Every structure is written in C-alpha cells, then in structure tokens.
Amino acid sequence: xxxxxxxxxxxxxxxxxxxxxxxxxxxxxxxxxxxxxxxxxxxxxxxxxxxxxxxxxxxxxxxxxxxxxxxxxxxxxxxxxxxxxxxxxxxxxxxxxxxxxxxxxxxxxx
Numbered sequence: 001x002x003x004x005x006x007x008x009x010x011x012x013x014x015x016x017x018x019x020x021x022x023x024x025x026x027x028x029x030x031x032x033x034x035x036x037x038x039x040x041x042x043x044x045x046x047x048x049x050x051x052x053x054x055x056x057x058x059x060x061x062x063x064x065x066x067x068x069x070x071x072x073x074x075x076x077x078x079x080x081x082x083x084x085x086x087x088x089x090x091x092x093x094x095x096x097x098x099x100x101x102x103x104x105x106x107x108x109x110x
Contacts, residue, residue: 069109
C-alpha cells in the first residue's frame with residue numbers, strides 16, 4: 001500500500017468470518033494490543049488497525065528482503081557470520097519482549 005505521502009506499507013488483512021470460525025477473536029485483539037506496545041528496530045511496527053464488514057486490517061511497516069525460510073532454502077545453510085547475526089537478532093528480540101512481559105511462542109523462519 002502506498003500512502004499519499006509516498007511511504008509504502010504492508011497491509012495484513014484477516015477475514016472476520018475466518019477469525020470467528022477459528023475462535024481467534026481474543027488472539028486478534030491481543031495481537032493488536034501487543035503490537036501497539038512494540039518499539040524495537042528488529043520488530044515490525046504497527047501503524048494502525050482498521051476494519052470493514054469483511055476484514056480486520058493491520059497497517060504494518062514494509063519489510064523487504066523476503067522470508068528467512070526462503071533464503072535458507074536457497075542456501076541450504078548459513079556461514080558462521082550469518083548464523084551469528086540471525087541468532088543474535090533473535091536473542092535481542094526475545095530479551096526485549098521478555099522485558100515487556102510478552103511471551104512469543106511461534107518462532108519460525110517463515
């Protein structure tokens with residue numbers, strides 16, 4: 001999504017119908033509240049949350065470069081320097097989250 005000021009954002013849309021069918025209403029509310037609190041250079045920023053009749057939308061910082069999973073699949077493995085960078089990044093993010101009493105249980109390279 002490109003805003004009138006020229007900035008480009010990511011827009012995550014979640015079907016309200018699917019949220020209800022999956023019983024995920026509390027999860028969506030919690031996700032919004034947690035993301036509003038975050039301010040870390042390695043975590044995606046939430047700029048706003050909106051909804052219409054069909055969907056809930058999260059306006060997010062655009063992160064270009066692809067998923068770690070895709071990069072890893074193409075390389076099979078990382079060298080020590082790259083592995084150290086990613087491991088240190090994950091530790092930094094978890095330290096930040098735990099310092100805010102936030103538990104993240106869904107770490108995966110996707």
